[in-house]
Each structure stands twice: as structure tokens, then as C-alpha cells.
Amino acid sequence: MRMITFFVIGLTVHVVFFISIFDIYFTSPLVHGMTPHSTPLEPPASRLVLVVADGLRADSLFTLLPNGSSRTPYLRSIIEDKGTWGVSHTRVPTESRPGHVALIAGFYEDVSAVAKGWKENPVEFDSVFNESRHTWCWGSPDILPMFAKGASGDHVYTHTYPAVEEDFASTDASKLDSWVFTQVKSFFKSAQSNSTLKASLWEDKNVFFLHLLGIDTNGHAHRPMSQEYLDNIGLVDAGVAEVVSIIEDFFDNDGRTAYVFTSDHGMTNWGSHGAGHPSETLTPLVAWGAGVQKAKGATEPQPYNDGFLQDWKLEHLRRVDVSQADIAPLMASLVGVPIPVNSVGVLPLLYLNNSERFMAESMYTNAIQVLEQFKMKMMQKKETTLSFLFTPYQLLTESKQAEFTQKARILIQLEKYEDISLCQSLISRSLEGLVYYHTYDRFFLGCSVVLGFVGWTSYVVLVILKTHASLNRHPNLTKQVRIYSRLLCTCVAVVITLFLLIQRSPITYYIYYTFKIIAQNFTCVSLTVRNKPGCCMAVYFCCPQVVSFFHRAMLTVGLAVLSLWPFLSGLFGKAKSRSLSWLVGCLCLAAFPLMPVVGREPNIHLVGWLQVATRYLGSRMVYFLNIDRIRKLYLKRPSSIFVPLLSSTRLFHRLLSIFLSLTSTYLLLSTGSEALFPPVLSWLMFVWINIEQEALLAQGMSGRQELSTIDFSANIDITKIRQLKLDDIRRSYFFVFFIITAFFGTGNIASINSFDPASVYCFLTVFNPFIMGGLMMWKVIIPFIIVMCTFETIQVATQLSSRSLFLIVLVISDLMALHFFFMVQDYGSWLDIGTSISHYVIVMSMTIFLMLLSVVTHVLTSQRLVLWRQRKMHFP
Incomplete structure (x- = not known):
């Protein structure tokens, strides 16, 4: 029950932090109530x-x-x-x-x-x-x-x-x-x-x-x-x-x-x-x-x-x-x-092509029209801000507005039409002022979200330490801190609420400040746990992942480094074949981030060849798993996603069914070399599962399960759930890295941004932006599911609480999200601004999405549908 509560709270926190970026950066710049202005001269065209x-x-x-x-x-x-x-x-x-x-x-x-x-x-x-x-x-x-x-x-x-x-x-x-x-x-x-x-x-x-x-x-x-x-x-x-x-x-x-x-x-x-x-x-x-x-x-x-x-x-x-x-x-x-x-x-x-007076009057009208927007924006912000806290835009105060307009009007009356630059200057300052008032609350909102983020992440780290480490508590001290922290947070909450009410702030502002106060309260209480020196030291695991958002080639470097893991950890001497498979798999996957973004040069022959190969492998899989009656269902590609639910819940059978069925669907949404991505990723995931077993053997873990005996549908023996070890942090880090590789490995996100419909022609050719976008999103999600199913398998095979591993993943993802929050910019080109914001949105979406997808993958791996009662097994 506590796990469900924590899951709901964590999901709510991340949804709120995700929405915050839209309040800060994506609010509509439009204002209403301005009077239309037109040039008071005869226009040249009817x-x-x-x-x-x-x-x-x-x-x-x-x-x-x-x-x-x-x-x-x-x-x-x-x-x-x-x-x-x-x-x-x-x-x-x-x-x-x-x-x-x-x-x-x-x-x-x-x-x-x-x-x-x-x-x-x-x-x-x-x-x-x-x-x-x-x-x-x-x-x-x-x-x-x-x-x-x-x-x-x-x-x-x-x-x-x-x-x-x-x-x-x-x-x-x-x-x-x-x-x-x-x-x-x-x-x-x-x-x-x-x-x-x-x-x-x-x-x-x-x-x-x-x-x-x-x-x-x-x-x-x-x-x-x-x-x-x-x-x-x-x-x-x-x-x-x-x-x-x-x-x-x-x-x-x-x-x-x-x-x-x-x-x-x-x-x-x-x-x-x-x-x-x-x-x-x-x-x-x-x-x-x-x-x-x-x-x-x-x-x-x-x-x-x-x-x-x-x-x-x-x-x-x-x-x-x-x-x-x-x-x-x-x-x-x-x-x-x-x-x-x-x-x-x-x-x-x-x-x-008109008189100088007409052009001067037209430019003056343009300037007044933009100035009207500025004045309306300034008035709205002034009405919702306490007078002693309101700071007007200094380059265009009310006195300067009057000075600009009067001077421009006088110059037109004196027929000094060459001084139109004054109107252009007024337009420029008005546009800058619009941005100033539009982003007026951005700093305060940003500080609130960052403090809430820091408080939440610190709380999760301390939860991990308290739950899975032998730490000493002081009950009396904890009780006193809890009482004083709650009293302090209540006083702060009352003051902030009154402040927001006076300023007539939107309801979302209350939510941001509330989460900040709650997170800091939890953190203050949790910090009463006495820990060894250095346990709160910040470890920047997220550097390669952050850089990969800007340079996909960084994923290649990361995969090349990961390929050396068995050799550096000493696993090579105990599992040579699996270590070599890991090396080759990482290097093969490392080639994809170096390839051009998908969609630029279609390769229909390659995709067709892979579809034939997948059909053959799917048929052999059906034979191997003794599920003859689902052969026709599998070969109907859009329905193949349901095939895993019909297969055995034994580890190898279920994973093979999931990987092949997802690859089948992915191929129909592919246009080139990207079609090779799911098979290579699936291969590497299988190797990862096997090599983690060797890592557990090297650690001398007792009661280690053989992969061939693992059944996803079996109830987990709680008595065998172990405490966290240092290697579990490495497993969580690998998972985050593979998730990002699945996202950017073939440049799928670029296809969505560019909205290239070529990849959905197998399903839809008539223009429909939402259905097409949904199909391309499903294409992006498929590699996610492959990695998530692998992580689920590793969690079961390593006899570790899913909550423990997921909390570590959550901390790493939140550190990345906080990093990108600081990198959001509102200057430079619009492409730079949009890119910086989208990176934060992607990481936050990934965190929320992984929470929800963990439930989906659990169902996909552990549940089984029985559509008929088999009397006798038939082999093809």
C-alpha cells in the first residue's frame, strides 16, 4: 500500500513539475481589449x-x-x-x-x-x-x-x-x-x-x-x-x-x-x-x-x-x-x-509605392497598434501585482510613451516624413516591453519549481538510504524536528497563500509553492537520519546523457565505453562468450547514432528484406513455442502486439515473443536503416540479462535463480528480496542510458518534429495530423518497451525490489531534468529557445512515462490470455 501511495505522489509531483514549464514558457502572449487602428488616408488598393x-x-x-x-x-x-x-x-x-x-x-x-x-x-x-x-x-x-x-x-x-x-x-x-x-x-x-x-x-x-x-x-x-x-x-x-x-x-x-x-x-x-x-x-x-x-x-x-x-x-x-x-x-x-x-x-x-505622407502615417499606425498591446499587457500585470513590488519597463514608461507618440505626431504634421525611424524605435521598444511583461513572473516561478525539485530529489535519495541501509535514528530528535518543521511550513504556507490571493495569481501558482513547502518539510524530517560522511555527495551520472541531447554521437561514445565493462570488471574471465557478445552488441548499436536522421533517404529494399526475415523468425518462434493456432494472428502485423499475452510467461519465451512482435510492428513504420535498430537493441538486451547473471555469480549471491527457471507470473518470495548494492546503481544507470539510446538512437524524435508522414504510409495516407502523430509516437515507444521489459527481467532475476531500482532511476532522471531546467533559455534564435525547452519536456515526459510504462510492461511480461482450451498440442 505504501508503494502505491508513493507511486501516486511521485506521479503527481512530476506531472505538476511538467505542467510548470507551460506556465513559465508556453503561456499565450495574446492580450485583448485593444482598439483597432488604421491609416487615415485613402488606401492604394480596393x-x-x-x-x-x-x-x-x-x-x-x-x-x-x-x-x-x-x-x-x-x-x-x-x-x-x-x-x-x-x-x-x-x-x-x-x-x-x-x-x-x-x-x-x-x-x-x-x-x-x-x-x-x-x-x-x-x-x-x-x-x-x-x-x-x-x-x-x-x-x-x-x-x-x-x-x-x-x-x-x-x-x-x-x-x-x-x-x-x-x-x-x-x-x-x-x-x-x-x-x-x-x-x-x-x-x-x-x-x-x-x-x-x-x-x-x-x-x-x-x-x-x-x-x-x-x-x-x-x-x-x-x-x-x-x-x-x-x-x-x-x-x-x-x-x-x-x-x-x-x-x-x-x-x-x-x-x-x-x-x-x-x-x-x-x-x-x-x-x-x-x-x-x-x-x-x-x-x-x-x-x-x-x-x-x-x-x-x-x-x-x-x-x-x-x-x-x-x-x-x-x-x-x-x-x-x-x-x-x-x-x-x-x-x-x-x-x-x-x-x-x-x-x-x-x-x-x-x-x-505611395506618398511619403502615406508611408509615414502607416508606420505611425503600426507603432500605435503595437504600443496598444504593450499598454494593455502592462495594465494587466500592474493590476495583479502589489504596487510596491511592481517594476515598470524602464525604456517605455508612461511618460516616455507620451513623449514618443507626441514627437512622432508633430514630425508628421511638420511633414518631416524622413524621421520615420522614430516610429520604428517605438515599435522595437514596445515589442521588447511585451516580452518583459510576458516573462515578468518567470524568475519567481522558476525559483519555486527548482526548490521544489531539489526538495523532492533529496527526499527520494534519503528514502533510498533509510530503506536500504543500516542507518541510526534518534527518535526524540526526529519527533522534535517534525513538529517544528510542520509549524514553520504552516506559517510559510499561510503567508504565501495570502500573498498569492492579493495578487490574484492563477491556481497553478498555489500548487507550485505548495509542492515546494511539502518537499522541503519531508526533507527536513528525513535529514535527522545520521549517515556516514559523504553519503550526500553529488554524483553526476547524467553528464553523458545530457550531452547526448545535443550531440547524438555522444551515445556512440557512451556505448563504446559500456562495451568495455565486462573486461574492466573482471567478468571476461568467467563469461568470455557473453562478454564478447556484449562487446559486439554495444558496438553495433553504437553505429546508429552516427547515421543520418531517419526519413531522409528511404531504403525500401532493406525494410522489405527485414520484414521477410521477421515473418520467418515469427513463424519459427510460433513452432518453437508450440502455439500453432496463433500463427495467423501473428502474421497480421497490426495485431502482433497482442501475441506476447498468448505465449508462455517463462522468461525466454515471453521476451522473445515481445521482442519479435514489437519488431514486426516497427518494421511497418520504418523507411530505412532504422529497421535494423530493434533487432540489434533486442540482441543487446538479451546479452545484458545473461551477463547480469554472471555478475551476480561473481558477487557470490546465494539463492541465485537460473534464467531458464524464471516465470514472470510467479509470486515473488519477499524473504529473498535483498538490500541495495553498489552494482544496482550501475544497473539503474545502464537502464537510463539505454532508454535515451532508444529515444535518440535513430533520430526518431527528429521525425516527429519534422512531421514526415512517409513512415505511416502502411497504415494511413490521407492527411490526419493526430493519427499520423500517434503512429509515429508509437514507433518511438516500441524501443522504450523493449528496454523496460529487459529492466523488469533484471529486477526479477537479481531478486531486488522493483521500488529500489526505480527510485535510483528516478533520482538520475530528476537530476537530468533539473539540469535541463537551468538550461532553458528565452534568448537567441527561436530554434534555440524551442530546443532548450523541448529537452526539459522530453526528460520530464520520460520520467512520467516510465512510471506509467512500468505498469504496462509488468502486465506485458507477467499476464497471459487463454483464448481457447487446447485439447491436444499440434506441431506444424
């Missing part, structure tokens, strides 16, 4: 056409063919004669949803919002579509609905094709883009005979949005260098040319239409996106039409040293790069609608 070619890389559009021609002749002619071009720099995650939010709403969506929903608005935000008079959209059902649902009123009209059309197994997905172009042409054709619709189209402040998903789908299915991908780009170019012609004819060539062509994200050479590679973050931007600056020659060297200008043969034309969020204020300025109130974009003036 309508705007936004074309987003999903998944289009910048180099795929701008690079010429070997013969010097362009695969996009129409857009190339726009770049050279009619419009302004550049590169739009996206932020991670480079996915469709956050990319479109940045384009249309002007802000970079936080991770918590993306996780709450993909097709709808999980949070309320403003957008260019919402501010328009009417918006007509055509394209994917995954993108369009979220902007329609978030719009006030009923003026955003969506036309989508069925979700089943987004099929990655399609021979050519360009039909998705053809559908959009066909629908747009039919729409304007029908508007000619529909007076009501025609009148609406002729109104100002209208937006037309064409979402083209074919390029992205073809890129996933066939790779960006494929003919399908490149031909789809040519189809889009021809379609855009035709649509522009139809629109211009419909509006009698009035010259009041602005066009923006861009992409939400790029794509890697192996057909994935989501991370921060330049092929994913560099997207094309081409703008032309009403209010857009016409093509200008480069009269001086351009400030771009990336070499792309020469490769694209565009060094003679001025290139204007922007951040992806800058496109939202650009579109709002062109069509004369208010800039979305949550936008953090800065108006790119070099794209505008």
Missing part, C-alpha cells in the same frame, strides 16, 4: 489577392532551369518588371497552421495554442480577414475554417474540398491546386450574372485567399526534387497567371487590385518540415499591383551574403527580405484595413 503555395521553398521558385529559363515564367516576369520580391523568413515550428497565423494575423502562435487544435481557433485572435469587409477563401479544410471561425460576424466565406482528397499516396496531388483555380474561375464567372454578389465584389476592403496545398502534398509524397513537385510549381504559376487575368477582366482593369504571393513554410530535401533548416524557413515573397513598388534595379551592393542572389540570377534586382509576420501589416496597409490588433509585424516600407 481589394487584395493572397496566394499561399503551401510547402514552396524559396529556391524552388527563384532558381532557373539549366537552360536558363524559369519553371515559373509568369512570376519571374512579375519579379523583373512589375513588383517587389524577397525572402520571407519563417519561425519554427515550420508547420502550416502557425505559418498561416503569422501571415494573416501577424503574430507567432505559441506552442500551447497549436497543441489545442489544428483546424480551429483555440484562442481568439484578430486577422486581416477579420478586419476586411468580405473575404473569400478557397483551399484546404485544415487551414480555412480556423480563420472563418475566429472572424466576427459572417463575412469570411470558405470553399474547401473534402479532407480525403489530401492523400499522400496520390500519384499527383496537383489536382488540389487545380481544384482551387477551377473554383475561383467559376466564382467570378457566376458573379457576372449575380448582381448581389457582383456588388459585394466591387466594394472596397475585400480579400481573396487562395490556399494551394498540392506542392506540399507532392513534396511529402515524392520529395521536393521530384518531377511531381517541380511540375506542380509550374502548374501554380500558370494558374496564378490565369486567375490574375480573370480578376483584372472582372474589375475592368481598374488598377485597384494588389497581389501577394508567398508560402507558409519550405521543405527539406527528404520531404519534411517543422524544424529550422534554411530549406524550411526561407520562403518566397512576391508582391505586385496597386500600391506595390515596381521592380527596381540594385544600384549598390545588397546586404545579403547568403549567395542566393547569384544562384538565382537576381543580383541585378533589389531584394527585400521580411519576417513572416511583417506580411500582415503590409496587406492591411495596401487594402486599407486596420492592422490586426495582435500583430507584432513591422510594415516593410520598401514594398510600398
Whole structure:
């Protein structure tokens, strides 16, 4: 019962600490209640056409063919004669949803919002579509609905094709883009005979949005260098040319239409996106039409040293790069609608072709719009903080705000339009201030979580020492310390609760401080145990594992060192064959972290060969285990996970069944050399189990069980449970190392971050982010289960309490988590920030996951299902 209680408490503590990272780093930056601001001058365009070619890389559009021609002749002619071009720099995650939010709403969506929903608005935000008079959209059902649902009123009209059309197994997905172009042409054709619709189209402040998903789908299915991908780009170019012609004819060539062509994200050479590679973050931007600056020659060297200008043969034309969020204020300025109130974009003036006054007024509007967000954020934080504790952002106090705005207004009135830099400075300071108030409580929350973490880990260490070491207690001293510590913690808890109530803090803040107080109380009481000198010395077991999060090759170094263990410990002389198997197994497994991340280069022949081999081994296993009737069930690969529950619970039989059934499923989710990973890992795990038996024999342990006699379903004899030894710390360390190797060995986590759907084609080809993500997560979990089952076996074979080993693992994992908590950063590139946070999340998830997975593996190893009553055993 005490074990269950401790398990529940430990799970709760880690869940709370896991959630804390979202309160500290992943809270939504959005504020509401601001007044929309628009430029008080006549806009240059009455309508705007936004074309987003999903998944289009910048180099795929701008690079010429070997013969010097362009695969996009129409857009190339726009770049050279009619419009302004550049590169739009996206932020991670480079996915469709956050990319479109940045384009249309002007802000970079936080991770918590993306996780709450993909097709709808999980949070309320403003957008260019919402501010328009009417918006007509055509394209994917995954993108369009979220902007329609978030719009006030009923003026955003969506036309989508069925979700089943987004099929990655399609021979050519360009039909998705053809559908959009066909629908747009039919729409304007029908508007000619529909007076009501025609009148609406002729109104100002209208937006037309064409979402083209074919390029992205073809890129996933066939790779960006494929003919399908490149031909789809040519189809889009021809379609855009035709649509522009139809629109211009419909509006009698009035010259009041602005066009923006861009992409939400790029794509890697192996057909994935989501991370921060330049092929994913560099997207094309081409703008032309009403209010857009016409093509200008480069009269001086351009400030771009990336070499792309020469490769694209565009060094003679001025290139204007922007951040992806800058496109939202650009579109709002062109069509004369208010800039979305949550936008953090800065108006790119070099794209505008208008009077100096219009550009100055537009920049002033942009500055006031961002300042409104800052003021609202400051007001909210001021209301929830005691006045004597509130520290305002010194670079933009209320007096400085008034000084900035008054000076900028006076300069515009005096027609000193060249001093627009003042507005840009105001925008910069406002954005910095938004970050300041958004992270205002971060330090105090971080300190609370760290102290709680230290208290909990210290308590677990002391529990291990008290339970499994001969330590002397002083009952009277313990009782006194317990009384005083509880009294002190009660007083502190009352003061902190009153403090949080006055500040109207969220409920989660109370939980963090409560866990900190409870953990410190337990630790104070436990420290009354008198221990030998040096027992609390910090031992940094986690260094190689921590480094492996940044450099996968560190796993190779670690495995190479582990391969020498039998030779350094003296086991080689007593078990030569097993020691050599351990050496070869470690070195074979060490090769995987040196290989490229999976998914880049598929090797279907290798995977097919391994599937045949697994089918053969599975059939032989069925024969060997005398389970003829489950042969058909085993060969149905998705059902093979249930096969272990039908096999014998004897150690060798059950483990072999588990490893082969999991490998069978893993192969269906593999695309290359990663398919070899589970067999090699399973081999090494078998060797580990056997060599641990030799280690026990070397220690002279009495009552050691032979592996052939161990039955997982047998009740454990409590009288034979032994105390912890130094070797048990080594076993726990090996377990943590193998868990991390299972996680990063083939780069599976990179596949999830990049969301490469190629590995799930055996089960699903129609786009469904949650099912696909679930299948890829199952692929990551399979090596975990293999290692967990091995650890369960070692615990049984070494006659050690599972609680003892697990507590040691918990301490090592918590030390790693605390290490990564200190490494979380909120500066540098967005990729660096996201990586540092994800490492903490991974370790915390691993700790929680191992707690839950230990229950699953216990069931998987010890339980057996009987589906029929065998009268007579038949051999195949």
C-alpha cells in the first residue's frame, strides 16, 4: 500500500513539475481589449489577392532551369518588371497552421495554442480577414475554417474540398491546386450574372485567399526534387497567371487590385518540415499591383551574403527580405484595413509605392497598434501585482510613451516624413516591453519549481538510504524536528497563500509553492537520519546523457565505453562468450547514432528484406513455442502486439515473443536503416540479462535463480528480496542510458518534429495530423518497451525490489531534468529557445512515462490470455 501511495505522489509531483514549464514558457502572449487602428488616408488598393503555395521553398521558385529559363515564367516576369520580391523568413515550428497565423494575423502562435487544435481557433485572435469587409477563401479544410471561425460576424466565406482528397499516396496531388483555380474561375464567372454578389465584389476592403496545398502534398509524397513537385510549381504559376487575368477582366482593369504571393513554410530535401533548416524557413515573397513598388534595379551592393542572389540570377534586382509576420501589416496597409490588433509585424516600407505622407502615417499606425498591446499587457500585470513590488519597463514608461507618440505626431504634421525611424524605435521598444511583461513572473516561478525539485530529489535519495541501509535514528530528535518543521511550513504556507490571493495569481501558482513547502518539510524530517560522511555527495551520472541531447554521437561514445565493462570488471574471465557478445552488441548499436536522421533517404529494399526475415523468425518462434493456432494472428502485423499475452510467461519465451512482435510492428513504420535498430537493441538486451547473471555469480549471491527457471507470473518470495548494492546503481544507470539510446538512437524524435508522414504510409495516407502523430509516437515507444521489459527481467532475476531500482532511476532522471531546467533559455534564435525547452519536456515526459510504462510492461511480461482450451498440442 505504501508503494502505491508513493507511486501516486511521485506521479503527481512530476506531472505538476511538467505542467510548470507551460506556465513559465508556453503561456499565450495574446492580450485583448485593444482598439483597432488604421491609416487615415485613402488606401492604394480596393481589394487584395493572397496566394499561399503551401510547402514552396524559396529556391524552388527563384532558381532557373539549366537552360536558363524559369519553371515559373509568369512570376519571374512579375519579379523583373512589375513588383517587389524577397525572402520571407519563417519561425519554427515550420508547420502550416502557425505559418498561416503569422501571415494573416501577424503574430507567432505559441506552442500551447497549436497543441489545442489544428483546424480551429483555440484562442481568439484578430486577422486581416477579420478586419476586411468580405473575404473569400478557397483551399484546404485544415487551414480555412480556423480563420472563418475566429472572424466576427459572417463575412469570411470558405470553399474547401473534402479532407480525403489530401492523400499522400496520390500519384499527383496537383489536382488540389487545380481544384482551387477551377473554383475561383467559376466564382467570378457566376458573379457576372449575380448582381448581389457582383456588388459585394466591387466594394472596397475585400480579400481573396487562395490556399494551394498540392506542392506540399507532392513534396511529402515524392520529395521536393521530384518531377511531381517541380511540375506542380509550374502548374501554380500558370494558374496564378490565369486567375490574375480573370480578376483584372472582372474589375475592368481598374488598377485597384494588389497581389501577394508567398508560402507558409519550405521543405527539406527528404520531404519534411517543422524544424529550422534554411530549406524550411526561407520562403518566397512576391508582391505586385496597386500600391506595390515596381521592380527596381540594385544600384549598390545588397546586404545579403547568403549567395542566393547569384544562384538565382537576381543580383541585378533589389531584394527585400521580411519576417513572416511583417506580411500582415503590409496587406492591411495596401487594402486599407486596420492592422490586426495582435500583430507584432513591422510594415516593410520598401514594398510600398505611395506618398511619403502615406508611408509615414502607416508606420505611425503600426507603432500605435503595437504600443496598444504593450499598454494593455502592462495594465494587466500592474493590476495583479502589489504596487510596491511592481517594476515598470524602464525604456517605455508612461511618460516616455507620451513623449514618443507626441514627437512622432508633430514630425508628421511638420511633414518631416524622413524621421520615420522614430516610429520604428517605438515599435522595437514596445515589442521588447511585451516580452518583459510576458516573462515578468518567470524568475519567481522558476525559483519555486527548482526548490521544489531539489526538495523532492533529496527526499527520494534519503528514502533510498533509510530503506536500504543500516542507518541510526534518534527518535526524540526526529519527533522534535517534525513538529517544528510542520509549524514553520504552516506559517510559510499561510503567508504565501495570502500573498498569492492579493495578487490574484492563477491556481497553478498555489500548487507550485505548495509542492515546494511539502518537499522541503519531508526533507527536513528525513535529514535527522545520521549517515556516514559523504553519503550526500553529488554524483553526476547524467553528464553523458545530457550531452547526448545535443550531440547524438555522444551515445556512440557512451556505448563504446559500456562495451568495455565486462573486461574492466573482471567478468571476461568467467563469461568470455557473453562478454564478447556484449562487446559486439554495444558496438553495433553504437553505429546508429552516427547515421543520418531517419526519413531522409528511404531504403525500401532493406525494410522489405527485414520484414521477410521477421515473418520467418515469427513463424519459427510460433513452432518453437508450440502455439500453432496463433500463427495467423501473428502474421497480421497490426495485431502482433497482442501475441506476447498468448505465449508462455517463462522468461525466454515471453521476451522473445515481445521482442519479435514489437519488431514486426516497427518494421511497418520504418523507411530505412532504422529497421535494423530493434533487432540489434533486442540482441543487446538479451546479452545484458545473461551477463547480469554472471555478475551476480561473481558477487557470490546465494539463492541465485537460473534464467531458464524464471516465470514472470510467479509470486515473488519477499524473504529473498535483498538490500541495495553498489552494482544496482550501475544497473539503474545502464537502464537510463539505454532508454535515451532508444529515444535518440535513430533520430526518431527528429521525425516527429519534422512531421514526415512517409513512415505511416502502411497504415494511413490521407492527411490526419493526430493519427499520423500517434503512429509515429508509437514507433518511438516500441524501443522504450523493449528496454523496460529487459529492466523488469533484471529486477526479477537479481531478486531486488522493483521500488529500489526505480527510485535510483528516478533520482538520475530528476537530476537530468533539473539540469535541463537551468538550461532553458528565452534568448537567441527561436530554434534555440524551442530546443532548450523541448529537452526539459522530453526528460520530464520520460520520467512520467516510465512510471506509467512500468505498469504496462509488468502486465506485458507477467499476464497471459487463454483464448481457447487446447485439447491436444499440434506441431506444424
